[in-house]
Amino acid sequence: MADANLAALESLFAKHPHITYVTPSSPDYTSLRKIFARDQEAIPLAITRPKSAADVSLLVKFAVSNAIKFTIRTGGHNLSGAAFAQDALAIDMRDISYVNVSRDKKTAKIGGGILQFDLATALDEEGLVTPTGAVGSVGYVGWSTYGGYGPLSRQWGLGVDQIVGARLVNSEGDVIIADERLLKGLRGGGGLFGVIVELEIKVYPLKNASSSLFIRRNGQVLTGTLILDSQDLNSTFKKFNAGYLELASSGMPKELVVQQLIVNSPNGKAMCVAFMWSSEDLEAGQAWLKKIEALATVVMNTVAVSTVPGYLQGNAALVPESVHGEGYTHNFRKITNEVADVIADSLVKMTEDPGCMFVVHELKGASATPNASSVFGTRDEHFMLEILGYALDIKNRETAIAWANDTWAALGKTESDNLLPGTYISLDRPVLKPGTAPLSRLYGSNCRDVLALKKEYDAKDVFSYAVPQLKNYI
Structure with a gap:
């Protein structure tokens, strides 16, 4: 055949x-x-x-x-x-890759195969930005239409919140323009209803005012990585998160996003904090940088004035191109002392392979604003964990998976009121057996809308390999 x-x-x-x-x-x-x-x-x-x-x-x-x-x-x-x-x-x-910015510079039409670095670079040339993820080689359409956490999302919203229009090829092979009902489904449902060949997204000016401290041009941000003293990784993780929880309790600006990463460096395990300040007021960003630095002992600081493409280029060295293994995820309302203790204990046991990592994202600000025009399921303020049981060396695959699974299981036993029922579809482990998981864990109360749109636009399941495979959910 x-x-x-x-x-x-x-x-x-x-x-x-x-x-x-x-x-x-x-x-x-x-x-x-x-x-x-x-x-x-x-x-x-x-x-x-x-x-x-x-x-x-x-x-x-x-x-x-x-x-x-x-x-x-x-x-x-x-x-x-x-x-x-x-x-x-x-x-x-990937050959359908273009960026056409509107005359008023409020939106851009982009090709369905564009990668995030290429999008950020094209917009940077216009002094514009839009939320992206942290990895430039990731496809923008897949990232944005399934949710889209990232370093600019606190200020401007998730990837799904940027989508204002779409063209797609439907199950009959016709090119159609998505109406508002279908757009709602695409904002969280991704490729379930067709092949997205073009998106129209929101873009934002990032104008930098003159300053005696910085040489300015439009599109600049204050970004980089803080590497913390990780000789006692358990203690460092708990100290940083306790301090961050206290700092956040007084309120934090929407322009600031920090992302925690624990990686295997050539010198051993290291806790890193990715810093992003996306405002023209870079002096205010420097003040907040000092507050973040004060939460733990910093042994290296690469934070500097850069651009979103520069940020993505800097991250490329931290993320391997391909790996063996499996990833797990949880969403928590807060990194409580209990959660921090479990994570800190697990980090000491993390498999020593460059592919094995632990990442903490935070959904807050504009991202946590309820949006009835999307089916994305989890809008409560929360911390999303990437428990990445990966390995570059296949010999480390099984131990990396076991570490990630054990960490995920231990975290699942913490206080239930702090653990959100929903998970992030892009990181959730695929359900491979029919009828073994509730669709509501991905879409919450929006799962009925997802199923109705699937029945209307792809009743024969032409896009059967699209994520998630709905036949396996109940």
């Missing part, structure tokens, strides 16, 4: 030679097959690179008419490797 499907595809590509593709026997296959999740061993039927919405429409119509299953790839960072499936056509969107 696979041979027949491949022959049919090659006949299609012969008629449309501008649409590039590779098969498992092609010289470029290995480089195009590379994704974040090394454990995903599925061999796709072929990998194709459409150049336009019309190309995607053609591919979907052909696949549906020939009963060929297909997957969609943007950045390829889905933690379970959903970009590929065995003997399915992989539609790699």
